[in-house]
Amino acid sequence: MPGTLYLIATPIGNLGDMSPRAIETMKNVDVIACEDTRHTLKLLNHFGITKKLVSYHEHNESIRADELIEMLSKGQNVGLVSDAGTPAINDPGLVLVRKARNAGAEVISIPGPVAFVNAVVVSGLPTDSLFFGGFLPSKQGDRRKRLAEVAAIPATLIFYESPHRIGRSLADCLDILGDRSASVSRELTKIHEETLTGSLSSILERILSANSRGEYVLIIDRERDGQEVRPVSSSLQERVAELEAAGHDNRAALKIAAKEHGLSRSEAYRQLQLSRPGDT
Numbered sequence: 001m002p003g004t005l006y007l008i009a010t011p012i013g014n015l016g017d018m019s020p021r022a023i024e025t026m027k028n029v030d031v032i033a034c035e036d037t038r039h040t041l042k043l044l045n046h047f048g049i050t051k052k053l054v055s056y057h058e059h060n061e062s063i064r065a066d067e068l069i070e071m072l073s074k075g076q077n078v079g080l081v082s083d084a085g086t087p088a089i090n091d092p093g094l095v096l097v098r099k100a101r102n103a104g105a106e107v108i109s110i111p112g113p114v115a116f117v118n119a120v121v122v123s124g125l126p127t128d129s130l131f132f133g134g135f136l137p138s139k140q141g142d143r144r145k146r147l148a149e150v151a152a153i154p155a156t157l158i159f160y161e162s163p164h165r166i167g168r169s170l171a172d173c174l175d176i177l178g179d180r181s182a183s184v185s186r187e188l189t190k191i192h193e194e195t196l197t198g199s200l201s202s203i204l205e206r207i208l209s210a211n212s213r214g215e216y217v218l219i220i221d222r223e224r225d226g227q228e229v230r231p232v233s234s235s236l237q238e239r240v241a242e243l244e245a246a247g248h249d250n251r252a253a254l255k256i257a258a259k260e261h262g263l264s265r266s267e268a269y270r271q272l273q274l275s276r277p278g279d280t
């Protein structure tokens with residue numbers, strides 16, 4: 001009979017959030033797969049657990065999953081943890097869960113911290129319907145396109161964001177979604193936990209002047225009546241064509257589209273040249 005795969009949530013910054021059941025499960029499994037063995041070893045040491053660790057991260061996920069499935073099919077129990085929070089939530093895990101299910105193994109979640117759940121419950125924004133979008137794309141054009149795609153979803157929008165991009169992402173949210181109510185949380189569960197609430201523009205202003213560090217969760221209210229949602233074309237090429245169709249000459253269209261996509265005019269020109277059919 002196959003063993004069981006346990007998805008074990010671990011703290012997102014406060015070791016006091018490690019649940020007794022998570023500790024117990026880590027002690028009882030045969031092996032623990034983790035993103036970073038050094039990081040997880042510190043956690044195990046803190047709780048006095050000695051266990052075999054194997055690395056399981058985005059670069060070896062597929063091959064390592066096969067090895068772990070082999071162990072499960074021999075009846076061994078496998079624990080999966082990520083560096084922080086719940087495995088498979090913007091962390092490795094999906095591949096292993098699917099393969100484990102296909103192999104007939106049981107998959108059990110040992111619940112615990114998830115950054116976005118904690119951020120949304122302190123935001124004061126509606127929790128009746130939530131859209132979790134993971135990380136916004138790092139390239140500005142892609143990010144703006146994604147924001148335009150989600151703009152009309154009738155739910156509170158939630159994104160993860162890194163410290164070096166939070167300002168640029170908030171500026172794009174403001175531009176594409178309008179000045180909605182929002183909330184930005186950082187350092188959740190840690191000593192310097194902070195949540196800023198208000199309009200997107202006021203949060204952006206405070207973030208830019210504070211120069212704070214930490215990983216962020218960004219929560220944005222759904223579209224409200226009277227708020228304008230600006231559609232963004234799916235590509236630079238399409239936007240230039242749209243602007244030309246609206247009467248702008250090529251030079252002006254390129255200038256506007258470049259600005260909207262956060263590119264210099266020369267970079268936009270270069271990208272347009274590259275995207276022309278037949279070009280190599």
Ligand code: SAM
Nearest residue numbers: 012085086089090114115160161187188215216
């Ligand atoms: N698996 C994790 C979870 O359950 O939330 C998410 C992992 S994802 C790679 C890391 C992102 O989660 C960070 O960039 C940040 O957006 C968010 N995050 C994790 N810990 C956080 C914390 N203590 N405070 C605010 N955001 C956090």
